[in-house]
Each structure stands twice: as C-alpha cells, then as structure tokens.
Amino acid sequence: MNPPELAQRLHAAEAVSRDAGRLATRYLADPDALEVTLKGAQDVLTAADGAVERLIVATLRAAFPRDAFLGEEGGRVNGGGPDDACWVIDPIDGTANFARGLPHWCVSIALVVAGRTELGVIYDAGADLLYAATRGAGAWRNGERVSVSTTTDLARATVDVGYSSRTPVEAFGDLVTVLLRRGINVTQCGSAALGLARVADGRLDGYAERHLFAWDALAGLLLVEEAGGCANAFLTGDALTAGNETIAATPALYAVLVDTLAGR
Numbered sequence: 001m002n003p004p005e006l007a008q009r010l011h012a013a014e015a016v017s018r019d020a021g022r023l024a025t026r027y028l029a030d031p032d033a034l035e036v037t038l039k040g041a042q043d044v045l046t047a048a049d050g051a052v053e054r055l056i057v058a059t060l061r062a063a064f065p066r067d068a069f070l071g072e073e074g075g076r077v078n079g080g081g082p083d084d085a086c087w088v089i090d091p092i093d094g095t096a097n098f099a100r101g102l103p104h105w106c107v108s109i110a111l112v113v114a115g116r117t118e119l120g121v122i123y124d125a126g127a128d129l130l131y132a133a134t135r136g137a138g139a140w141r142n143g144e145r146v147s148v149s150t151t152t153d154l155a156r157a158t159v160d161v162g163y164s165s166r167t168p169v170e171a172f173g174d175l176v177t178v179l180l181r182r183g184i185n186v187t188q189c190g191s192a193a194l195g196l197a198r199v200a201d202g203r204l205d206g207y208a209e210r211h212l213f214a215w216d217a218l219a220g221l222l223l224v225e226e227a228g229g230c231a232n233a234f235l236t237g238d239a240l241t242a243g244n245e246t247i248a249a250t251p252a253l254y255a256v257l258v259d260t261l262a263g264r
C-alpha cells in the first residue's frame with residue numbers, strides 16, 4: 001500500500017472513530033437502549049457494540065470496498081487474502097466500563113497489511129482524545145506528537161494490567177504480585193486499548209495482559225512503538241484471529257515486564 005492510500009485510510013479511520021464515539025455516547029444517554037448481556041463471565045456486550053461496529057464497517061467499506069474487516073462482534077467481512085488490507089475493529093473496548101457508565105472505554109481501529117499493523121486509531125470519546133499512528137510517522141494525540149515516559153525507577157513506575165477468563169486466575173495473581181514486589185504501582189483500568197494509548201502518551205509506563213484479541217491490542221501496540229516504546233510481536237502464527245499476549249512499555253521497563261510474564 002502506498003503512502004497516499006495509507007493517508008486516505010488514516011483520515012477515514014480518524015473521522016469514523018469520532019462518529020463511532022458519538023454514537024456510543026448517545027446510547028449512554030438512554031440506558032434502556034443499552035440491552036446489556038453477557039457473552040461469558042464478566043464478558044459484557046451491549047447493543048451499542050454491534051451498532052458502533054456496523055457504522056465503522058459500513059463507512060470504511062464504502063470508502064475502501066476491496067479491504068477486508070475483522071471485528072470483535074461481526075467477525076470477518078469481505079474475506080480478503082493474507083496480503084490484502086484488513087481493518088481490525090473493537091467498537092467499544094472497555095465494554096464492562098461503558099455498560100456501567102464508567103469513563104474508561106474507547107473505539108479502537110487498526111489496519112493490517114500483509115501481516116503487519118500499518119495504522120492505528122484509538123478514540124477516547126469521554127475525554128475527546130484521538131490517538132493516531134501510522135508506521136514510521138510517529139504517535140499523535142489530538143494532532144500533537146506524544147512519546148512514552150522517561151521513567152527508569154521502578155518505584156516511580158505504573159503498569160496497567162488486564163485480565164479475562166481466557167487465562168488462569170493464578171497467572172493474573174502472580175503477575176500482579178511480582179510487579180508489586182518489584183515496587184511497581186499496578187492499575188487495571190479495564191480497557192487494553194486505552195491502557196496502551198496511555199503508555200504511548202507517557203501517562204503510564206507499561207501495559208501487560210496474558211491474552212488479548214487483535215482488536216483489543218493492535219492499534220495500541222503500534223501507538224506505543226511509534227511513541228518510542230517497546231512492544232511484543234503480537235501478529236505471530238494465528239494471532240490475528242486467536243489472539244496473543246500483550247506487553248508494551250518504555251524501553252527501561254519492557255524487559256522487566258517480559259521477564260515477569262515469563263516467570264523469571
């Protein structure tokens with residue numbers, strides 16, 4: 001994909017993420033319309049998730065009819081071969097927070113081309129913060145360049161973590177215990193994409209979760225890399241559909257997180 005084609009897609013993703021955030025916010029104004037259900041234990045789904053994803057897919061498909069789509073709620077649309085452009089969409093990341101009117105949720109859109117994330121957009125509608133990155137062109141928040149923190153002292157570091165029933169409770173407990181024992185402050189905001197965006201803009205120093213799906217993680221991982229941080233190679237094997245572990249941090253903290261998740 002050439003730079004002008006990528007630039008067109010970034011502009012479209014930024015615009016539709018704002019529209020998606022406005023649509024999700026309208027649902028919050030009418031709790032009866034939310035229709036909150038569970039896909040599994042603590043795996044919340046609302047009517048807004050589907051409506052927002054349909055808006056994003058319809059808008060981007062009209063603009064880029066040859067592109068493929070992979071959404072958290074709608075699955076694969078337009079098929080596409082391994083070298084085609086594929087949009088990877090989490091319409092509302094942090095759905096459990098969204099369903100209860102808590103602030104930590106966002107729209108997350110990534111574009112994968114030939115197995116590599118080439119652009120990522122995360123929109124924190126509650127705070128009106130639009131994060132965007134294309135590979136090699138830096139990470140941005142509301143049009144201003146951002147970078148990871150310069151934290152090196154673990155006693156000053158804060159790492160956001162996430163958990164889902166897809167991984168053992170004990171493994172999550174071990175992760176938190178080891179980080180706390182190393183003097184690191186641990187938070188769990190409940191949205192991986194937002195946690196990763198906040199690593200990119202320097203307000204957090206790392207993010208770790210033992211399993212995430214591509215739609216949760218890809219946009220945020222690119223933001224962190226483009227902001228001067230380190231991130232694990234998420235898209236190995238069948239990770240685009242099966243998911244993978246997610247580790248992203250400042251250069252000073254990254255090895256600590258890798259070792260902690262590896263039990264070293």
Ligand code: LIP
Pocket residue numbers: 044072090092093094095096161162163164165190191192193209216
């Ligand atoms: C959520 C992630 C969160 C993770 C949750 C869930 P969703 O995504 O952002 O970090 O811990 O288990 O996967 O379901 O709100 O899109």
